[in-house]
Amino acid sequence: MRPLLRFLAIAAVVVYSLLPFLWFVLASWKSPAQLTAIPPEIVPAFHWGFYRSAVTTYGLLAYIRNSAIVAGATTAVSIAIGALAAYALTRFRSTWLRFYLVVLLCVSMFPQIAVAGPVWRILDALGWLNSYPGIVIAYISFSLPLAIWILATFFKELPYEIEEAALIDGCTRPQALKRIVLPLAAPGIFTAAILVFIYAWNEFFFALIILTSPALQTLPVGIALFPGEYTMPWGELAAASTIATLPLIALTLFFQRRIVRGLSAGAVKG
Amino acid sequence: MASLAVTNLSKKFGAAKIIDDLSFDVRDGEFCVLLGPSGCGKTTLLRIIAGLEDSSGGSIAIGDRRVDRLAPRERDVAFVFQTYALYPHLNVAENLAFSLELRGAPREEIRRRVDETAKILGLDGLLSRKPRELSGGQRQRVAVGRAIIRQPKVFLFDEPLSNLDAALRAEMRLELARLHRRLGATILYVTHDQAEAMTLADKIIVLDQGRIQQIGAPAEIYHAPANVFVAGFVGSPRMNFIDGRIDQRGIFTAEGCRFDVGGLTDVQAGESVTLGVRPEDLELAGEREAAIEGKVDIIEDLGSDKFVHLKSAGREWVARVVPETRVNPGDFIRLTASRGRIHLFSGGRRATNPSA
Amino acid sequence: MKRSERAALWFVLPSVFLVGLFSIYPILESARLSFYRMILMLPWLGDKYVGLENYRDLATDPVALDSLAVTLVFVGASAALEVLVGLGMALLLNESFRCRGLARAAVLVPWAIPTVVSSQMWRYIFNDRYGLFNFLLFGRATERYLAPLADARLAPAAIIFADVWKTSSFAALIILAGLQTIPDELYEAADVDGATAWQKFRRVTLPLVKPALLLALLFRTIDSFKVFDLVFVMTQGGPADATNVLQFYGYKKIFAEGMIGYGSAIAVGVFCFSLVLSFLYIRLIGASVLEKGAAR
Numbered sequence: 001m002r003p004l005l006r007f008l009a010i011a012a013v014v015v016y017s018l019l020p021f022l023w024f025v026l027a028s029w030k031s032p033a034q035l036t037a038i039p040p041e042i043v044p045a046f047h048w049g050f051y052r053s054a055v056t057t058y059g060l061l062a063y064i065r066n067s068a069i070v071a072g073a074t075t076a077v078s079i080a081i082g083a084l085a086a087y088a089l090t091r092f093r094s095t096w097l098r099f100y101l102v103v104l105l106c107v108s109m110f111p112q113i114a115v116a117g118p119v120w121r122i123l124d125a126l127g128w129l130n131s132y133p134g135i136v137i138a139y140i141s142f143s144l145p146l147a148i149w150i151l152a153t154f155f156k157e158l159p160y161e162i163e164e165a166a167l168i169d170g171c172t173r174p175q176a177l178k179r180i181v182l183p184l185a186a187p188g189i190f191t192a193a194i195l196v197f198i199y200a201w202n203e204f205f206f207a208l209i210i211l212t213s214p215a216l217q218t219l220p221v222g223i224a225l226f227p228g229e230y231t232m233p234w235g236e237l238a239a240a241s242t243i244a245t246l247p248l249i250a251l252t253l254f255f256q257r258r259i260v261r262g263l264s265a266g267a268v269k270g
Numbered sequence: 271m272a273s274l275a276v277t278n279l280s281k282k283f284g285a286a287k288i289i290d291d292l293s294f295d296v297r298d299g300e301f302c303v304l305l306g307p308s309g310c311g312k313t314t315l316l317r318i319i320a321g322l323e324d325s326s327g328g329s330i331a332i333g334d335r336r337v338d339r340l341a342p343r344e345r346d347v348a349f350v351f352q353t354y355a356l357y358p359h360l361n362v363a364e365n366l367a368f369s370l371e372l373r374g375a376p377r378e379e380i381r382r383r384v385d386e387t388a389k390i391l392g393l394d395g396l397l398s399r400k401p402r403e404l405s406g407g408q409r410q411r412v413a414v415g416r417a418i419i420r421q422p423k424v425f426l427f428d429e430p431l432s433n434l435d436a437a438l439r440a441e442m443r444l445e446l447a448r449l450h451r452r453l454g455a456t457i458l459y460v461t462h463d464q465a466e467a468m469t470l471a472d473k474i475i476v477l478d479q480g481r482i483q484q485i486g487a488p489a490e491i492y493h494a495p496a497n498v499f500v501a502g503f504v505g506s507p508r509m510n511f512i513d514g515r516i517d518q519r520g521i522f523t524a525e526g527c528r529f530d531v532g533g534l535t536d537v538q539a540g541e542s543v544t545l546g547v548r549p550e551d552l553e554l555a556g557e558r559e560a561a562i563e564g565k566v567d568i569i570e571d572l573g574s575d576k577f578v579h580l581k582s583a584g585r586e587w588v589a590r591v592v593p594e595t596r597v598n599p600g601d602f603i604r605l606t607a608s609r610g611r612i613h614l615f616s617g618g619r620r621a622t623n624p625s626a
Numbered sequence: 627m628k629r630s631e632r633a634a635l636w637f638v639l640p641s642v643f644l645v646g647l648f649s650i651y652p653i654l655e656s657a658r659l660s661f662y663r664m665i666l667m668l669p670w671l672g673d674k675y676v677g678l679e680n681y682r683d684l685a686t687d688p689v690a691l692d693s694l695a696v697t698l699v700f701v702g703a704s705a706a707l708e709v710l711v712g713l714g715m716a717l718l719l720n721e722s723f724r725c726r727g728l729a730r731a732a733v734l735v736p737w738a739i740p741t742v743v744s745s746q747m748w749r750y751i752f753n754d755r756y757g758l759f760n761f762l763l764f765g766r767a768t769e770r771y772l773a774p775l776a777d778a779r780l781a782p783a784a785i786i787f788a789d790v791w792k793t794s795s796f797a798a799l800i801i802l803a804g805l806q807t808i809p810d811e812l813y814e815a816a817d818v819d820g821a822t823a824w825q826k827f828r829r830v831t832l833p834l835v836k837p838a839l840l841l842a843l844l845f846r847t848i849d850s851f852k853v854f855d856l857v858f859v860m861t862q863g864g865p866a867d868a869t870n871v872l873q874f875y876g877y878k879k880i881f882a883e884g885m886i887g888y889g890s891a892i893a894v895g896v897f898c899f900s901l902v903l904s905f906l907y908i909r910l911i912g913a914s915v916l917e918k919g920a921a922r
Contacts, residue, residue: 006718006721006723010723014732017732017736017795020747023747023758024743036755036756038756040758084638085637085640085641087637088637091634092634097634097638100642102908105907106901107649109900110653111851111893113876113877113889113892114896115652116880116893117652117655117656117666118651118656119648120881137644137648141647141648141649142649144645162357165355165356167321167322167342167343168322168342168343169416169420170369171372172343183359184358202742204740204741204742204858205854205877219740220740220741220742223740223743224742224745224855232750248739251738252735253731256727256730256734257727
């Protein structure tokens, strides 16, 4: 493709991808008048008022704290359980294990509504509605298929002979796992952790039905339910959205190669 | 170092018998080679001895200890993998030191043994490199070093040279032979390369389809193969085979050839017999009576050797001739072999009398 | 390896338990609940077994049938567009140029944004008085401004556009992976044979990227069935149920109205759709793996 044409095409794609969100982020620093101005003013006034009122009036900090706790806990436990399962699935040969992988794949495609009602009832029976344990355990269960598939892809690339060498050299199985498998699987585990974190941070449907009090709600719920019937508090909304998205953008920019690998491996893997 | 004894070992995979009731032993300090084509079960056998796989029956003893129920780490064996299986995240020194660290050896001793081993194998300058920064030959030596440093009772090698190019393979073969002499180690070595087996082994066990075909010193395997399989597998180019019959006078005849084999065998006259003769044992007949006559098809001139492929009555023969021999494709030549070099097989098994 | 197979069970048990409890059991339970009439948050009202009545109601409920239509249109249009746009992006990203990493990161940004944030963002942009969308279309002529989210004909298009914007990069990644498996030598051979750029695309690229395209299409189709966040934030199913996708309708029935019996019937319906699609997906991976194996 001719360089000029290609440059224009790439520029178009980059603008198309970034402009809408950039526009929204800029809104968070505009003055109230700038928000609704026609023609729209591009350069914001660097007005921090919206961030302040997002925190004080709309409880942004609580949402951030909740999202951090929920996403963090989900990631830690999901990766731990998933790594064990993925290790077993790739090391031990048996047909029912392969069947389990297929089942996991199917499960990951279930629409949320198919399980929503009963999940709600289960958590209600456990007394875990509107609580951290409730949402975290639900998230762990839903992210496990993704975690296991990605981890299994990475584990498959570790030749089993290296573990056998460790066993012959004198390792017990747990020692071999700790000293050989874990260090070598670390990049894959890290990638899976990033993807699970992003999932848990962005999840909305179950957060909506499980978390009902603002003290516990996560960022997506807070942002979706931002009060405003006739005039929306766009400034605060933009500020909250920017803060909600910033960690993810940072993760994506720093680890985009890993993320791409994890996603395409997880999706294209056969 | 210790001896290794395998008794009635078998391995089934579903209904298939991968290893069928094998028994053999390796003496203390002996270099024993398991030789056979791919799929004959030799690698499986080695892995069972190491404890990486379970057997379906039989026992294994190292020294005077039965080990077949023990985990790999309790058997005190070292295993050199075909793919080397070096720890990618550790450098050479750490790879070598790994087993010693597990045992809690003092740091001084570890450093001493690592340096010693590195010197023996010529790895001195490479101790801080990671496996991915090493060449194939260097990696192979680290794999061997990892085994040596443990001073195990038995060394198990799984085709360690097959991933190297030809020149390196020849060089490493010599190094392994020297290493064996130096350490006096008990070695069980698996390969499909008969040249490796011939040069390295004190004793060769030829395996095919999970069964032992012959056990013996290299010379014995080469000069007195127990059956057609062994005769054809060892020796390159392959032994010439032809089926025929021996008449009352002790003359073997088959399509396009005639050998005098009187007294060589106890097989009855008229029975079907397979005759085998190696290319290097076929000579130009000259004045003598010819056993084979035919037209030269192809000549392979390797410089140090010359192989003549000829066709006689539709059958192909290969003969090795002295490089200076003047012969061209299309020439008509006459070959013969001395009686001491002829092998006879009945029902696939060796039928040549020992005195021959 | 039989002893260790038992160890494998322990490794896998926690995940089996959780997945069983929160995914497998609920599906079966949803099916069971669909045969009852009950209110979710008022358990003391009891439950009444009604057999297939919920399904009969569902089959004749005009809102449900409209919802199905809306969903199918959404799924078909967005999946197709996402694969098309994804293909374009993938073709671009497959070329080597400086800052390719940055371009790829830029393309990933929409994917990383939480869907609710993206939804609010599009609400702002589609605003009928000061939205960027209207300004780019009509400039200062504010009297001509549209209200896409309040217009029954435009709202579905707006939702589709928002979904395509957010998820084409995912399709692009899958297609890019497929493009990268095409060896350069094939293009070189085509060059030597005298092919133009378009011919190379049609005869080398397209046939060999077809498995990846199908994969991306299937993946996006399965995912599009799950659309909820966009509808909840941008239109709440309106205007006049124009964007009342099945998952949102089910949510309203179960959690806003508490009709868990009827809602479960909807849930079962949606589940069956996605099950068929996921079987297709599994057969497809099997097929594409075979293809990859053959190419080697």
